[in-house]
Amino acid sequence: MSNELILIAEDEGEIAEIIQAYLERAGFRTVVAGDGEMALSHFRHFSPALILLDVKMPKRDGIDVLRIIRQTSDTPVIMVTAMAEDIEKISALRLGADDYVVKPFNTLEVVERIKAILRRAGSNAQRGDRPITIQSLIxxxxxxxxxxxxxxxxxxxxxxxxxYSIVARMARSPQRAYSRAELVDACLPEGEALERTIDSHVSNARRKLEANGISGFLETVRGVGYRLEPLK
Incomplete structure (x- = not known):
């Protein structure tokens, strides 16, 4: 994980410098963007391992930047917002953010969340498991x-x-009902355990599966949570 590049998209210079110092102390490389246009330019040029993306930025706001990035990339994104309202957080999650933090935040906690997301992605990528095929889903x-x-x-x-982590977790037992709490513990251990957080990620994944002709998957199990493959 050390030496991976983190893009810090933050227009408040003092905050960006603090985050940069903590990340570099933890062994990461960093690049800073002070506005949304620069964030997109740095993303395309540097291909960072993860993006820490402020919602309120000049030229393009973070939500717009996230929407553009998600058209072509699944690079992990943590949104940074000064607004504590849940609707702001869930809006970002529905667009494909992996996590969020609210200002003022503990910079050490932000570093740990970054490590956890990259660790989760890395451990999944290094597994020698064979592909799982469920109907037309691989x-x-x-x-x-x-x-x-x-x-x-x-x-x-x-x-x-x-x-992906949610879908891959459920693919181990595709017709089993997984509770929201279980999915949070397994796939979002570094985030806040909000049921609506899981709901947003599942809704996004379901929409993408349906757009590719895989319908009926990720069905809601009332009073429990979700099931990947519909019961026959």
């Missing part, structure tokens, strides 16, 4: 990606790191 732990199976090969499904 979960490939080596690629850390989900695919649609069809006659001409495999078509990638653009899940975020967190969405």
């Amino acid at each position: 979960i490939d732990p080596n690629a850390h990606a989900a695919f649609l199976a069809h006659e001409s090969g495999r078509k990638p499904i653009p899940l975020t790191q967190t969405e």
Whole structure:
């Protein structure tokens, strides 16, 4: 994990410098963007391992930047917001953010959240597990990606790191009902255990599966949580 590049998109210079110092002390490399346009430029040029993205920035706000990034990439994104209202947080999660932090925050906690997300992505990528096929859905732990199976090969499904982790976790027992608390513990151990957080990630993953012709998956189990594969 050491030496990985983190993009800090933050227009408040003092905050950016503090985050940068803590991350570099933890062994990361960093690059800073002071506005949304620069954040997109740095993202395309440097290909960071993770983006710490402020919601309120000049030129382009963080939500707009996140929306553009998610059109082409599943790079982990942690949103930073000064607003504590849940609707702001859930809006970012629905667009594909992996986590969020609210100002004022504990910088050490932010560093630990970054480590946890990268560790989760790295451990999944290093597994030697064979791909799991459930109907036309393929979960490939080596690629850390989900695919649609069809006659001409495999078509990638653009899940975020967190969405993939949830789907991959449930793929181990696809017809079992997983509780929201269980999914939070397994896939979002560094985040706040809000049921709506899981709901947002599941909703995003379901929408992407359906867009690729995989319908009926990630069904809601009333009073429990979710099931990956619909019961036959």
